[in-house]
Amino acid sequence: MLRFAVHRGLQALIVLAAMSFVVYALIGLMPGDPIDILLSGNPEMTSADAERLRALYGLDQPLVVRYLAWAGNALAGDFGFSRVHAVPVEQILLPRLVNTLLLIGAAVVLALAIAVPLGVLAAARAGSRLDTAINLACFAGVSIPPFWLALLLIMLFAVALGWLPAGGTGALEATGLWDQARHLVLPVATLTLASVATYTRHVRAAMRQELAQDYMRTAAAKGTARPRALWRHAWPNATAPLITLVALDFGALFSGALVTETMFGYLGMGRLIYDSVLGNDFNLALIGLLLATVMTLLANLAADIAYAAADPRVTYRTGPG
Amino acid sequence: MTTGGPRRRHLGLPAAIAAAVLAGLAVAAAAAPLVAALLGHDPAGVDLLNRAAPPSPAHPLGTDELGRDLLVRLLYGGRVSLTVAVAAAAGAALIGTVIGLAAGYFAGRTDAALMRVTDAVIALPLLPLLIVLSAVDPAKVWGGLEGDPGGGLGRIILIVALVGWTTVARLVRAATLSVRQRDYVRAARALGTGHLAIMVRHILPNVASPVIVATTLAVGQVILLESVLSFLGVGIQPPAASWGNMLTNAQELIWTAPRLAVMPGALIFVTVIACNLLGDGLLNAYDPRLGGNARRPA
Numbered sequence: 001m002l003r004f005a006v007h008r009g010l011q012a013l014i015v016l017a018a019m020s021f022v023v024y025a026l027i028g029l030m031p032g033d034p035i036d037i038l039l040s041g042n043p044e045m046t047s048a049d050a051e052r053l054r055a056l057y058g059l060d061q062p063l064v065v066r067y068l069a070w071a072g073n074a075l076a077g078d079f080g081f082s083r084v085h086a087v088p089v090e091q092i093l094l095p096r097l098v099n100t101l102l103l104i105g106a107a108v109v110l111a112l113a114i115a116v117p118l119g120v121l122a123a124a125r126a127g128s129r130l131d132t133a134i135n136l137a138c139f140a141g142v143s144i145p146p147f148w149l150a151l152l153l154i155m156l157f158a159v160a161l162g163w164l165p166a167g168g169t170g171a172l173e174a175t176g177l178w179d180q181a182r183h184l185v186l187p188v189a190t191l192t193l194a195s196v197a198t199y200t201r202h203v204r205a206a207m208r209q210e211l212a213q214d215y216m217r218t219a220a221a222k223g224t225a226r227p228r229a230l231w232r233h234a235w236p237n238a239t240a241p242l243i244t245l246v247a248l249d250f251g252a253l254f255s256g257a258l259v260t261e262t263m264f265g266y267l268g269m270g271r272l273i274y275d276s277v278l279g280n281d282f283n284l285a286l287i288g289l290l291l292a293t294v295m296t297l298l299a300n301l302a303a304d305i306a307y308a309a310a311d312p313r314v315t316y317r318t319g320p321g
Numbered sequence: 322m323t324t325g326g327p328r329r330r331h332l333g334l335p336a337a338i339a340a341a342v343l344a345g346l347a348v349a350a351a352a353a354p355l356v357a358a359l360l361g362h363d364p365a366g367v368d369l370l371n372r373a374a375p376p377s378p379a380h381p382l383g384t385d386e387l388g389r390d391l392l393v394r395l396l397y398g399g400r401v402s403l404t405v406a407v408a409a410a411a412g413a414a415l416i417g418t419v420i421g422l423a424a425g426y427f428a429g430r431t432d433a434a435l436m437r438v439t440d441a442v443i444a445l446p447l448l449p450l451l452i453v454l455s456a457v458d459p460a461k462v463w464g465g466l467e468g469d470p471g472g473g474l475g476r477i478i479l480i481v482a483l484v485g486w487t488t489v490a491r492l493v494r495a496a497t498l499s500v501r502q503r504d505y506v507r508a509a510r511a512l513g514t515g516h517l518a519i520m521v522r523h524i525l526p527n528v529a530s531p532v533i534v535a536t537t538l539a540v541g542q543v544i545l546l547e548s549v550l551s552f553l554g555v556g557i558q559p560p561a562a563s564w565g566n567m568l569t570n571a572q573e574l575i576w577t578a579p580r581l582a583v584m585p586g587a588l589i590f591v592t593v594i595a596c597n598l599l600g601d602g603l604l605n606a607y608d609p610r611l612g613g614n615a616r617r618p619a
Contacts, residue, residue, distance in 0.1 A: 015441055023453070031458035136335075139601075143594035145545055147552050148568065148586030155575050155582065248444055255448030259549060263572070273449045274553065277456050289453065292446045300444050 001308065008304050012297045019293050020074075024067050027286050030277070033059055034083070037280060080283035084276070089287045093272065097291065100268035104257055106184070107191035108246070114196050119203025123211060124230055134200065141197020146256050150190045150263040157186060167265040187264045194256045195249070202245040206238040213237075240307055247303030251296045336602020339595035346592060350403050353396035362390035364397040365560045373578040385581055386570055395584060398562035402589070405478055405547045405563070410539040412482030417489025417539075418532055422520050424490070425497025436494065443487045448549065454480045455555035473558045481546050488542070489535035496528040530607040534600055541596030548589045564589045 034057070035050050054060045058069060073080070079089040122134040158166035164185050210216065211234055219229040258270025265271075269288060276284040332340070357364060360379070368388030376383045382391040424435040455476070500506065501524065509519050544564075550556030551565030559566055564585040571582035 011437075019445075023450075026450075026453050026457060029457040030453070031456070139594055139597055140590075143541065143545075143590060143597050145548050145552075145565075145586060145589050145593070147549060148582075148589065151568070151571060151575065151582050151586065154572070155579055159575055159579070251444045251446040254446040258446075258448050259553075262553065270449065274452055277449075277452050278554075285453065289446075289449050292449055296444055296446050 004308055005305050008301055012301050016290075016294060016297055020071065020290055021067055023286060023289050023293075024070060025063060027282050028063065028066075030280065030282070032280060034282065035059060037083070074287075079287045082276070082284040083281045084279050084284070085281075089283050092284065093269065093288060093291065096267060096269045096272045099266065100254075100257055100261070100270060103184070103187055103191060103260065103266065103268055104253055106188045107195060107257075108253070110188065110192040111195040111199050112246070114192070115199035115203050118196075119200045120207055120230060120235065122200070122204045123207035124226075126208060126211075134204075138197040138201050141193070141200075144194075146190065146194045146259045147263055149193060150186070150260060153186055153190055153193075154263075167263070183264075183266075187260050187266050190260045190263070191253075191256050194260075195253060198249060198252075199246065202242055203238070206241045206245070207234060209241070210234040210237045244303040244307045247299045247306070250299035254292055254296065332602045332606055335598045336605075339598040339602070342591060342595045343599065346399060346588075346595075347403060350396055350399035353393070353400050356396055357390075357393045360390060360393060362393045364389065364393050364562060366390070373574065373581065375580075382584065383578075383580060385567070386574055386578070391581070391584065394562045394567060395564075395588060398564045398567055398585065399588065401474065401557055401561060401563040402544055402547060402565070402592070405474065405481070405557070406540045406544045406592075409478045409481040409485060409543045409547070410536050412478065413485035413539050413543065414489050414532060414536040415486075416482065417486035417535065418493050418525075418528075420486065421490040421493025422497055422524060422528070425494040426501055426516070426520050426524060428498065428501070432494070435490075439487050439490050442484060447484055447546075451480060451484065451546070451550060452553065452555055454483075455550060473556060474561075477547055477550065477556050481543050481550075485539050485543050485546065488538055489532065492531035492535045493528050496531045497524055500524055500527050530603075534603045534607055537596055537603055538600035541593040541600065544589060544593050544596070 033054075035053050038053065039045050039050055051060075058066060061069075070080075081087065082089050082092050085092045118134055122131045125131050154166050157164045165183050166186070167183075207230075213234075216229060216234060219233050220226075224233070254270065257268060258274060260266065261268040261271035262274055269292065273285060273288040273292065275281075276288060353364075360381075362380075366389060368384065371380075371384055371388040373386055374380060374384040374388070380390050380392070382395070385391050385394060420435055420439065424432040424439075455473075506519060506523055509523050514523075547556055547563065548565030548568075551563045552568050554566070554569060557563035557566050559569075567585040568582060571585075575582050
């Protein structure tokens with residue numbers, strides 16, 4: 001078990017190292033470089049000054065040399081300064097990370113609270129009209145563009161009904177906890193609705209697998225009541241694959257959070273990455289993207305290990321299976 | 322022919338409706354110049370005195386925030402969105418088929434490595450990465466290749482194809498694994514046929530069904546990705562219209578002209594759900610065991 005966890009952890013580290021290089025190279029391919037931005041802000045600077053600055057900051061070095069220098073600094077805990085915010089990157093990133101985790105956490109809990117009963121019901125009555133209806137609703141759910149869903153929710157609840165604010169975190173104009181909570185409702189609702197269809201499909205698939213097992217027939221033969229058979233016999237076994245599927249969806253969830261945050265002016269990490277890429281805030285974009293990658297890798301790692309821990313049939317041997 | 326012998330099944334009602342809807346949308350988009358000529362509007366024809374006008378005989382669906390005819394722009398936007406979708410899905414199908422074939426045919430370590438890469442791509446937070454990819458300066462990659470006439474059409478097709486191949490790869494791999502030990506493949510191998518020839522001539526025709534299914538599903542996936550990127554301002558660039566970028570300014574207009582926010586999004590939604598239903602129907606017809614909830618788009 002420990003060997004398995006360590007092995008998977010090492011693999012994740014290798015993926016992270018590769019990703020950091022790819023992202024570093026991509027950020028370097030964005031238009032302009034920090035010196036160009038200095039140049040455009042200061043007409044006094046000559047091109048000789050620019051060359052001197054490039055040499056000073058090592059921007060004239062080959063990509064690999066620059067990457068290694070950056071990676072060394074980052075490993076030592078120096079992530080650089082944000083160009084736009086003029087503070088160390090982590091100072092601006094951490095509060096945003098908390099906001100995003102709050103948004104994602106609330107959405108996942110709510111989405112599961114809706115998806116589990118729906119998925120179990122659909123699996124228990126597979127082939128029925130109810131199952132067909134839930135299936136169609138799931139098709140709609142995975143096909144709706146998340147930003148359009150957000151627009152529709154804003155139109156309904158902020159414009160037509162006027163119940164909720166259309167955007168913002170409530171951080172600036174906050175008049176207390178209640179107001180902040182009101183600002184959270186629509187973003188959380190958007191992300192919840194965007195995830196619920198996928199989760200319902202996962203629940204249904206996991207439950208269908210368990211319902212086809214022999215022990216379910218035995219339970220029925222012994223006269224176990226259907227609800228008890230569903231929830232006490234099948235459901236606990238269905239949770240292991242479900243946890244894995246939900247954890248593997250973390251990347252998609254983060255993408256959804258980026259859209260949601262942008263739509264509602266919510267001060268989260270996804271929006272920060274978007275703003276920093278468009279605003280040529282190289283250090284911030286780089287660390288933000290890598291942090292998002294780290295979170296995804298951790299979620300995947302947790303899924304692998306949780307699955308192996310929950311299901312004794314999973315072998316910890318590695319390699320092609 | 323499919324992997325388990327011929328197994329003809331009906332497509333099912335939802336998939337048939339979806340196919341009809343998609344055909345209708347394609348025809349409408351193809352007829353965009355015709356409609357524009359009939360109505361006498363240019364898709365980029367700004368009319369500042371007639372902004373966000375309600376529907377009228379001259380403008381059947383009204384005008385947008387710059388006074389451009391909404392119907393004509395929706396049709397032209399459909400041309401762009403559908404072109405991107407089909408081209409990128411074809412590109413994704415090509416990449417996915419190559420990877421899936423190689424993984425399934427060679428099996429073992431090659432399979433493990435390729436599928437690990439596929440899993441990694443699926444798990445990544447794709448949207449932030451795509452935003453960075455869209456921001457990449459083509460001049461720094463190809464050395465001064467400037468000016469993309471289609472408002473970023475080529476770039477978005479390339480970017481989306483680069484991440485959209487995973488569903489195809491998985492389905493093709495599964496199908497390839499199930500035929501790689503068939504007698505005709507072994508016979509070809511015994512006759513000394515090379516790996517490449519076996520894959521192309523003997524395996525590929527037998528995994529054509531999953532390729533078609535996965536490509537259909539990929540079209541829906543690609544339309545969603547393109548619309549999000551265009552909406553965020555890093556996809557198709559105005560004045561070229563796409564369903565996604567027509568919604569970019571819609572958020573400021575929901576108080577005055579909610580119509581403008583509803584229609585492009587509704588078209589994206591209808592197109593994507595049609596692709597997903599059609600893909601699901603094709604998958605069911607090809608292999609009933611995989612139908613229903615076996616995979617998910619986006």
